[in-house]
Amino acid sequence: MPKKTSSAAVPKPAPPVPRTPEEAAPKKAAAKPAQQVTAVEMGARQREISVSEFFTKNRHLLGFDSPRKSLLTCVKEAVDNALDASEEAGILPDVAVRLEVVPTNGTVPPASQATRFRVTVTDNGPGIVRQQIPRIFAKLLYGSKFHRMRMSRGQQGIGISAAGMYGQLTTGKPVKIISRTGPRAAAHFFEVQIDTKKNEPLVHENKQIEWDRPQGTQVALEVEGKYQKGRASVDEWLEQTSIANPHVKLTYHTPEGEAKEYPRTYHELPPSPREIKPHPYGIEFGMFLKMLQDTKSHWVSGFLASDFCRVSPQLADEICKTAKVSPHLKPRDLKGHAAETLYQTIQNTKIMAPPTNCISPIGEKAILSGLYKQIKGEFYTAVSRPPAVYRGNPFLIEAGLAYGNRPEDQQKPQQPAMPKAEGEHEEEDSELARVIRYANRVPLLFQQSACSTFKAVLNTTWRNYGVSQSRGALPGGPMVIFVHMASVWVPFTSESKEAIADYDEIQKEITLALRECGRRLGLFLRRRERAASEFRRRNIFELYIEEVVDACDRLKGGKLPKAKLKAQLQKIATSRTGGLKTDEALGKTGGGPEGLPHSIIVTAEGVEGEIALADQVERDADPAGVPVEPDLLGDEQPIETPSKKRAAGPQAAKGRIAKSAKGKAAQMPLFSKPAKREKTTRRRA
Amino acid sequence: MATKLKKTTAVEKKLIGLADIVITAADRSKDPTFSIPIRALSNVSFNERKGLIEMGNKKQARSFFNVGMAKKFMQTVLVADALSELQRADLTTSLREIYYRTKHTIKDSHENTFDTQDESDPVIEDLEVSLAALREELHVRAENSGSIVGPVIFGDDGDRVDCARLGKGGYSVPSIVEPEYLEIRRCTADFLLLVEKGTQWNRLSEDKFWRRYNCVLLTGNGQPPRGVRRLARRLHEEYKLPVYVLVDNDPWGYYIYSVVKQGSINLAFESQRMAIPKAKFMGLSSADPERYELPRNVGIKLNEKDIARAKELMNYQWFQKPAWQAEIKRMLTSGLKYELDALANKDFQYLTKKYLPRKLKEKDWLD
Incomplete structure (x- = not known):
């Protein structure tokens, strides 16, 4: 058994076994003669350290280092618990997060300057039985998740009690809990703190109260923190959580008094992961x-x-x-x-790989709807890899990609038409892609460059797919890359769960998933480029005709019938581009998401792809994601001038009932296949 | 190709002809197309009898209704318009001013007609070639970048310019030296020495080399511009002055000499008027370091570009004479190039007092 030597040693996340300092004496031999301390004296000083004491001193190991990160960690732990509990109980989670500024000296400072916050997280989960409440919230390493091999967000039973301990440490305030296990049961209110010496809960208050919710749990923590938007903020974390968990309805009240709503776009609980024995x-x-x-x-x-x-x-x-x-x-x-x-x-010995049904992927459709909901883009795609195994642990990689700007956003920056001077160019997209990483549906916001997913993104040759990429850098362009690893045991590089360790098997799976996303993106970009070049062609002539006519007129001394020449040239231009129009129509018949499974394309005319599916309540027993081919309407219009564009987005999707119905039919490949074949042959004829 | 002031109207007619091409094509519902002679090695040939580089007949079509050419076409019409404006107003201008004159943002767009001068310069050259008009006739001038000193008297805008009385600075050669702009009233020199580098020209001018050897000293500060070449040609033609070229001993020096002698590839159409087929290569020859005992340490190692360029030169038709093949090979074998300035290693006035006198005395030059 390992010796307990000093508190600086990184603890294994195992329950501490109390040890007597029996081995202290032999160690003493190395003591320096200058210090006249005997083994007995030293022995007297040697005593047990409780986990809570350890983490009080080493709170950075659990993600409580800077005030800003600590605030995020508190929210994260509470939300993770809420989601895990609701999902396990088979309830579609409905979670409210409220951040409030706590007044200091009677005044309420603005959110950006506040140092104290109250974090309140409420869920509609199964609730917690009264007897367990104190220990779950005020005892470290107490919980249901550590002793089993099952995919869940939390793994160790440290999180929420550590958050409580952090609050206790920085503000002295206890954790307040309300929990109700059902409409007929009473709601219980608790105020608990942790006895750090013993790692045992201290109950300050315990009473039955009236609660307006029929079921669920509410945790309120008062902590020291700093609220700042942007990278690695509470806002970003919640947004990313909502992307990977489109089945969750999330309400967020910011400290600035704003209410943000992340609606549920996928009305189906992820299949409950099964518990397995270790391999x-x-x-x-x-x-x-x-x-x-x-x-x-x-x-x-x-x-x-x-x-x-x-x-x-x-x-x-x-x-x-x-x-x-x-x-x-x-x-x-x-x-x-x-x-x-x-x-x-x-x-x-050769042993069969572990069963993989213990992992519950997010699913391609859910990823798509999550990305579509949160990220504005033109193209979305998602890939779920089949399960694989590293070091005896089954895992599964999913990747997604959102690319481009929505048509309505593209219009905006073009408004100020300023003549350009020499050396000035059209603003080039120097923007780099953003990588959003998840482990068991939980966003990872820190230590990006140490993460296996990030390395896989760098090692993918994005140039093959029509995206720029400098050597050893992220690909360029308006792009969000989504990578999710689901596993019964995610190999983090450290206890604070910030980056996934770099196993070859994991790296390989991520790369394969990214490549598939890249291939689809490349296909989309090539199609779009083709359409754009047709458009440009016609535009060029229209632009230059005016110039040429004016110059000719001046050359002829201003005596030219300008209108006539212009009309003549325009006629030639249209007759020349008449042929192009047919080209365009031809290109368009192959321009939809055909051949692009699990993808959404947003154009000025509307949305093509699977988004309609995501907006419906569907029980689809097809988590592995058999490639679905959404059918295209044959009479799709070719690109129109931007002025005629309709509003894209969910409204547009709703306006396409016919299409969604078709998409739904396409979901049942067995029945729709013959019908589809007929259609294609007809189109060809 | 005679150049007379009266011809300006002819040039203007040619420019208006471009507008007519557009109008006629539009009338017939055809794609307006200009045909422009190609200015590249593929479209030049060396006329051995005349000793000139001549432009071939290959032409490229520039059509309006072609995505790749539409912008170029539009730019060509714009430049033609600007040039005809110059003709009407009887003004001369620079390439850069033409660029500014024709630059504007196209209506209802963010696109500029021209983004940089690099786009307008070739269009002007295209027009020179396709209209068979000289740049001077188009009223476009280059910068003055040449100097002349010696026993020659010009008439410039009615002023008498005696180049023997202009101190060591000499007369700055204008970019347009056609007879209607610059008159050569008298020239008593025996020969003309065209020096690549301004520094060496200064050395010779300061030492009054031209007075002792009765010659005209001319420099173009590197690759000589049109005005300098044309002036050398006129002195050679009208006053029968033999022309000698003094350049660095490197591939670029050889090429400068060949441009003076046979004309350049890019401006092959101007060879007839600029080239001096009888010009001689005075130095620095690759044989000189040995003959004049220049130490090896004043040489410069040939870099990869130099070597590649030298090999390219050896393939040009006009460098096929055995003496020239030997000259270039000798440089490649030694692996070194020498600057004219390196002669100062022996003495500051070595060029004036030893090198050139000996060269002239021994008639040591290449043809």
Whole structure:
């Protein structure tokens, strides 16, 4: 067992086992002779450290370093808990986050200067039984998630109690909780604090109250913090949460008194992830020893077969035989060399990969609707990879991409028509893509460059897909890249859960997903470029005719019938571009999201793709995402002049009922396929 | 190609002809198209008999209703308009002023007719070639960037300019030196020395080299501009002055000499009027360092560009004479180039007192 040496050691997220300083004496030999301290004196000073004390001193390990980040961490922990609880109980989450400035010395400072905030998070989840409330909110490392292999946002049971402890440390105020388990049950109000020495809750207040909500939990924390918008802010975190969780309705009251609403666009709970047993490849030797001690099995073979996944009784016997360990040995008696041999044997035995049904992906449609809802763009796509395995842990990568500016936004900057001087150019997009990263649906906002996802984005050759990219940099252009890793155990580089570690298997999966997104983007960009060049062609002539006519007129001494020449030239231009028009129409028949599965294209005329699906309540038993081909209306109009554009966005999508109906039909590939074939042949004919 | 003041009307007619092309084509519902001779190595040939680079007959079509050419076409019409304005007002102007005159933002757009002067300059050259009009006839002048000193007397705007009485600064050669602008009243020199570098020209002028050897000293500060070349040609033609060229010993020096002698590729159409096929290459030759005992350490190592350019020169038809092939090969073998200034290594006045006198005495030059 590891020695408890100093508080500076990074703690393993395991419950601390109280240890007596029995091994102190031999260590003493190294003490310097100059200091006349005896082993006994030193022994007297050596004592146990509680987790809470440890984290009080090392709160940065849990994400409570700067006041700004601490505020975010408090919101994050409370929201994570709310979502995990609601989803596990099968309730579509409805979460309200309220940030309020706490008056200091009787005055309320403006939000940007305030140092104290009250964070209130309310959900419609299952509620918490009365007896558990104090321990969940005021005891570190207490919870349901650590002891099982199941995909969830929280993993350790530190988060919310650490947030409470942070509040207690900085403001001295207790955590206030209201919880109600159902309309018939009473709502309970608690005020709890944590006894940092013992890591035990102290209940200050406990009473039944009237609550206007039929069910749910509300947590209120008063903490020191700093509110600032922009990168890595509470606002950004909530926005990104809403992108990856379109099934959540999120209401956010900013400290400035503004109310932001992130509506639910996907009316289906993600399939509940199943719990699995650990896979033998993913277990380290120390953990293996611990499992040997804790198992309920009486035989080693039974232990192997029942405590691990993918180990059948036959395989267990076989492993014991190869390791020359009696299958009937008591697991507790297996120690030292024999245990190590057994462990090595397991690692060298071929064992089937772990089951992957324990992971619940967000799903391509949900990602699409999340991106579409939050990010203004012209093109959206999403890819869910099939599950894969790293170090015995199943995981799954999803990627999404939103590109471009909405047509209505493109118009704006063109308004001030200022003549350009030499050396001035059309403002080029020096903007770089933004990467938004998620682990089990939770946005990761810090340490981007250390993250495996970020590295995968850099290592993808975006130039192949028509996007600019400097060497070793992010691709350029108005683009948001979405990467999500779902796993029973996400390998973070540190305890504060900020970056995903760089395993080859993970990197490979991310790259594959990004490449698929890139391919679709490239296809879209090429089509758009083709359409734009046709448009430009006609435009050029119209622009220059005027110039040429004026110059000719001056050359002829101002005696030219200008109108006539202009009309003649325009006639030639139209007759010449008449051929182009047909080109354009041809290009347009292939211009929709055909061949672009799981993508949305927003044009001046409206929205093409799967967005209509996302706006409907649908129970679609197709989480793996069989490529769906939304059908295109044959009579799509070619690009019109921008002045004729209709408002894009959800309204436009709603206006296309016919289309959404078609999209819905396309979702049932079995039935729609023959029909579709007919249609295509007809179109060809 | 005689150039008379009266011809300006002819030039204006030619410019108006461009407008007529547009009008006629529009009448017939055709795509208006100008045909412009190509100014590139592919469209020049070396006439050995005349010793000139001549332009071929290859032409390119510039059509309005072609996406790639529409803007160029529009620019061509605009420049033609500006040039005809000059003709009517009887003014001369610079390339840069033409650029400013024709630049504006096209109505209802963010597009400028021209973004930089790099776009308008070639259009002017295109017009020179396609209208067979000289730049001077178009009333476009270049900067004055040449100097002349020696026993020659000009009449410039009615002023008498005696180049033997202008101190060491000499007379600044205007960019247009056609007889109607610049009259050569008298010239008593025996030969003309065209020096690449202004610094060396200054050395010779300060040392009054022209007085002792009765010659005209001319420089173009690098690649000689049209005015300098045309003036050298006129002195050569009208006063039978032999022309000698003094340049650095590097591929660029060789090319300057060849431009003076045979004309340039870009302006091949002007060769007939500018080239001096009888010009001689005085130096610096790759044989000189040995002959004049220049130490190796005043040489400069040829860089990759130099070597590539030298090899290119060896392939030009007008460098095919054995003496020239040997000259260039000698430079490549030594791997060094020498500047005229390097002669100062021996003595500040080495060029005036030793090098040129010996060259002239030994008649040591290349043709």
